Amino acid sequence: MTAQTQPSEFVGKAVERLDGPDKVTGRARYTADVFLPGMLIGRCLRSPYASARIVSIDTSKAKRVPGVFAILTGADVAGYRYGRVCRDIPILAQGVVRFVGEKVAAVAAETAEAADTALSLIRVEYEELPFVVDVHAALRDDAHRVHDQPPKVVGARLRNPGDLKMYPPLPNVISQLTLRHGNPAEAFAQADHQFQHTFNIPSVHQGYIEPHSCLIAASDDGDVDVWMSNKAPHGARAALAEALSIPKEKITLNPVFIGGDFGGKGGLMDAPLCYHLALHARRPVKMVMNSFEELTAANPRHAASITLTTALDRNARILAMKARMIFNSGAYAGFCPVPTIHGYTAFAGPYKVPNCDLEVLRVYTNAVPAGHMRSPGGPQITFAVESHLDMIARDLQLDPCRFRRDNAIAEGDLSPIGERRQFLHCRAVIDAAIREFGWDRPKGADVGRGIALYEYPPGTFDDSNVVMSIDGAAKVDVAVGAPDTGTGFHTIVAQLTAGELQLPLNDIRVAFRDTGASPFERGPSGSRLTTTIQQAIKAAVDAIKTALTTLAAERLGAREGDVRYRPDGLIEARGKSIDLKALMAWAEAAGKAPVVRHGKNTPTGRSDVTCFAAQIAEVGVDRETGQIRVNFMVTAHDVGQVINPITHQGQIEGGLVQAFGQTVCERLHFGDDGAVISATLGDYKLPTVMDIPDLTTILLPVPTAI
Amino acid sequence: MRTVHTTVNGQRVVADVPDNTLLVDFLRSQLELTGTKESCGVGVCGACSVLLDGKPVSSCLTLAVFADGCTIETIEGMADDNKLHPLQEAFIRCGGFQCGICTPGQIMMAKALLEQHPRPTRMQIKQWMMGNLCRCTGYYKIIESIESAAEGTKS
Numbered sequence: 001m002t003a004q005t006q007p008s009e010f011v012g013k014a015v016e017r018l019d020g021p022d023k024v025t026g027r028a029r030y031t032a033d034v035f036l037p038g039m040l041i042g043r044c045l046r047s048p049y050a051s052a053r054i055v056s057i058d059t060s061k062a063k064r065v066p067g068v069f070a071i072l073t074g075a076d077v078a079g080y081r082y083g084r085v086c087r088d089i090p091i092l093a094q095g096v097v098r099f100v101g102e103k104v105a106a107v108a109a110e111t112a113e114a115a116d117t118a119l120s121l122i123r124v125e126y127e128e129l130p131f132v133v134d135v136h137a138a139l140r141d142d143a144h145r146v147h148d149q150p151p152k153v154v155g156a157r158l159r160n161p162g163d164l165k166m167y168p169p170l171p172n173v174i175s176q177l178t179l180r181h182g183n184p185a186e187a188f189a190q191a192d193h194q195f196q197h198t199f200n201i202p203s204v205h206q207g208y209i210e211p212h213s214c215l216i217a218a219s220d221d222g223d224v225d226v227w228m229s230n231k232a233p234h235g236a237r238a239a240l241a242e243a244l245s246i247p248k249e250k251i252t253l254n255p256v257f258i259g260g261d262f263g264g265k266g267g268l269m270d271a272p273l274c275y276h277l278a279l280h281a282r283r284p285v286k287m288v289m290n291s292f293e294e295l296t297a298a299n300p301r302h303a304a305s306i307t308l309t310t311a312l313d314r315n316a317r318i319l320a321m322k323a324r325m326i327f328n329s330g331a332y333a334g335f336c337p338v339p340t341i342h343g344y345t346a347f348a349g350p351y352k353v354p355n356c357d358l359e360v361l362r363v364y365t366n367a368v369p370a371g372h373m374r375s376p377g378g379p380q381i382t383f384a385v386e387s388h389l390d391m392i393a394r395d396l397q398l399d400p401c402r403f404r405r406d407n408a409i410a411e412g413d414l415s416p417i418g419e420r421r422q423f424l425h426c427r428a429v430i431d432a433a434i435r436e437f438g439w440d441r442p443k444g445a446d447v448g449r450g451i452a453l454y455e456y457p458p459g460t461f462d463d464s465n466v467v468m469s470i471d472g473a474a475k476v477d478v479a480v481g482a483p484d485t486g487t488g489f490h491t492i493v494a495q496l497t498a499g500e501l502q503l504p505l506n507d508i509r510v511a512f513r514d515t516g517a518s519p520f521e522r523g524p525s526g527s528r529l530t531t532t533i534q535q536a537i538k539a540a541v542d543a544i545k546t547a548l549t550t551l552a553a554e555r556l557g558a559r560e561g562d563v564r565y566r567p568d569g570l571i572e573a574r575g576k577s578i579d580l581k582a583l584m585a586w587a588e589a590a591g592k593a594p595v596v597r598h599g600k601n602t603p604t605g606r607s608d609v610t611c612f613a614a615q616i617a618e619v620g621v622d623r624e625t626g627q628i629r630v631n632f633m634v635t636a637h638d639v640g641q642v643i644n645p646i647t648h649q650g651q652i653e654g655g656l657v658q659a660f661g662q663t664v665c666e667r668l669h670f671g672d673d674g675a676v677i678s679a680t681l682g683d684y685k686l687p688t689v690m691d692i693p694d695l696t697t698i699l700l701p702v703p704t705a706i
Numbered sequence: 707m708r709t710v711h712t713t714v715n716g717q718r719v720v721a722d723v724p725d726n727t728l729l730v731d732f733l734r735s736q737l738e739l740t741g742t743k744e745s746c747g748v749g750v751c752g753a754c755s756v757l758l759d760g761k762p763v764s765s766c767l768t769l770a771v772f773a774d775g776c777t778i779e780t781i782e783g784m785a786d787d788n789k790l791h792p793l794q795e796a797f798i799r800c801g802g803f804q805c806g807i808c809t810p811g812q813i814m815m816a817k818a819l820l821e822q823h824p825r826p827t828r829m830q831i832k833q834w835m836m837g838n839l840c841r842c843t844g845y846y847k848i849i850e851s852i853e854s855a856a857e858g859t860k861s
Binding site for chain 2: 016017019020021025026028029030032033035206208209210211257258259261262290291485486487488646647649650653654657658681682686687688689692695
């Protein structure tokens, strides 16, 4: 152990993930793998209409099905509305349904067969109402209003630039964000060229392989035990407590592995309903959405309609950009943890845009409610901006790489939304991608090439905490407040702790136990966790070291100021020394171990450091069938300190193939009646191993403040 | 209800199962072998892949009674006395998993592949593995894991 932080042999090393042995043997337990005695299966009946009044519900026949323990309709859960920021989601439809797939009734039964039989016997009489699924139609004055009244709004804070209005007096608008930087009107008046294009970007599903699952047991004395596929159990516990009007101390979220999140598993989904079923049945109830329900009625990425207008001077330098971005939020806003779509903060981020005028609208329609997915809004906005720039370059007969390079943001430039940033390596990233790809080499027949840029800062928001303890055997336990959703989060915590304490990795254990036995953690969100938890770990390690210094001084009969940590791992004072294991063994015998300390990080404000990516793709087309194939891609990134090259590269490859899917083969298709018709994984085409392009990744190790 | 005689991961199992019970439910609920996962339920995603007499099947599309007289291999049977199978080691070494929900299915399918083609070409790997979806890794490290395991097991 050393007093100062030194580069560790574990930080930056491709160490194997801690969760590997559990995950490759089938021991890793996910929510659906938990079985409790007396457990029932919960299922729900969903609306076949995009918009209708519920005239009557008859459950009398369903109640007679053997094995059925509870049947709920809207009347049983009246008065509850939940949601993140916008509290607009009923647990079961309250007299009206607002999208195809909305939950109308629910059953808990001993078997799935009994539950499904009961559902088939519930008679619901509907009276169809007008509906609207297109955002432009929803914005018209005479549009059908999806909600009569705005819901309760809680915590609609904007931590980014812009002016935010919640539920402004516009038809079906949930939030309106406006942001102006510079003087766009003047810039447009002076422009030599102006271009305007509109891009309609469809919704996609997060595609996690584990569907939303929850298992809830409510005891007679009011304790509620929860197992659920949620990336942030502390947030989920607080939300569940509010949604159910019970104290959060009564609720425990138990540790389970999460089978993919990608932003989609931050909300409550079926948990409030599952609780009420468990309460009525007086038995534990498990609900696992099937893939049909996932694709038609979960919380997919927002579809968007984005209109961009750009002014350029005679040298094809961007003078100003205007953007109107309309996001289709579907029938409920409560699946989003933020008031607007944050992707706007990376709007045209790789470029120098001196004047900018943005409007971001979230709009209700009678479509499936939209939620969060990896960089919410980012892919939609990037697809629009990058396509728009390609169309401009083509019109002006400019090379798309050089046009981008000439307009790239550089050190000293403000971002398009007017923020000052540092370490702007955009051009270096473009150049690396161009060089690796061989942009100027001749093309084959029926082959096209394209480049796109992206900018994204590390997230520096919300608290991270760890509770660190070192025991009599000098083993370290790090309690964190969130599961590892697959990113390698727990392994990274172990590496950082080993690095700070200069201890072998095998001596570090990292665990999320349950919400009662762990500190608060906001969880993975907006590329924040590695950054924010690093500071919490440092704080905990500092406190542990202070305590160890006190112990060592006492053991060695010295003053604390005399204690030194030698590079060979020994602790020394006044000519005597002791190793950590011996010190901790002594401390334990003296009743002074384990030593437990808390580390907290409360970030302040947005990071002024950002990162860039440049990707170049070579795409072949079969002229006879029209099928396109992405043959080869180069992805170039400027990176700070890579903590684990395996998990780092895994994030790049996984993200790239998700973006590939969204660009090439994935789309939620809607029928005229507002229903999602790409309703199985046969119809909704996720990329397979056959589809992926050959890939070369370039990492530019560049200095940053992180 | 029928009596099914099977050998699951080397152990004889005799069980009464309803005619309409799916193999995935038989394994997960009745035998408590929850390493086999169910996701799409329609035979597209491959998460429920197990080996029936050495051949990969989607256990979500297979009735449990079809396993009568067969051997069943699941992820729980891959490690031998706590010694991981070379494929399991390779998936850890190469980072061939992230969230891990598809991993049992990937490894079972890869086992069948390597039994058929001990030194598979990259195209053979892709053709065998195309029915096993993974949303986290983008597949690159799964290919690498299988290649690494194949190289490690060469004689």
